[in-house]
Amino acid sequence: MIVEISDLQALDVWRRTVVASVRCDAPDLSARQMSLLLTVYLTPAPHTVRGLAELLKVTKPAITRAVDRLTELGMIRRKVDENDRRSVLLQRTVKGSVFLREYGELIVAAMGGDGEGDATGLPPKY
Amino acid sequence: MIVEISDLQALDVWRRTVVASVRCDAPDLSARQMSLLLTVYLTPAPHTVRGLAELLKVTKPAITRAVDRLTELGMIRRKVDENDRRSVLLQRTVKGSVFLREYGELIVAAMGGDGEGDATGLPPKY
DNA sequence: CTATTTAGTTTCGGTTACGAAACATTTAGT
């Protein structure tokens, strides 16, 4: 029962955050793209296509495409591994750091609201 | 400084949750689709296309398409409003409830998993 | 030196999504 309430509270923080990010006109990233971006920024390097494909249990082309998209958005960068020139290392960028920092702030704002402020700037109905 | 750490902790919970959902082979929903689904389930009815378009600041066709997709996935349902037959009410389904309940469990697991320590000895807020 | 394995990308056919504009249907105004 308490767990149920906790689940609902957690989901509601999630809702407020995602709604705020959509309203802010942030790029409409898919779960795959977001998981890739967060992994590159928050887990220790090196990050390769193969490693991410295994971590996320998706195909390599799916990773390549997500990297393509995130590169277009300027949130990530490719760099050939000089120790093994077959490998591509995925690296952070300033723009990606800014985006994720702001995203973190959205989450914290959504947590702080807890029933009043909701980071959407709208009345509490939504 | 403390805020920075808090942001990073929040982002890491987010990362663990999204990575887990991708690994679980959950549907690869976009931020828009997820925000729509969460809003229908966690905010008071009625939910209409127009209302959601305004809430999320996206076009009505974008909402129609997201509803199409979520309907195909069985996570949401359309119902004509009998008081104003122009309107379509968006309603919950069992499948959607199950999906979101499991998603909430993923978030809670990501919070408890590791790295939540803040050296205060106090339990995490959620 | 050739064969095999490995890493990542590209191709293929088909699906999903986008905004703008046009659309049908229903309600409200006069």
Place this chain on the structure above:
DNA sequence: ACTAAATGTTTCGTAACCGAAACTAAATAG
């Protein structure tokens, strides 16, 4: 009744994305 407004969907042309398989380039084995 006849017009005007509102709601949601469809169409249009375009871009993103999917998994499977073919592919290039680099490293390793025999």
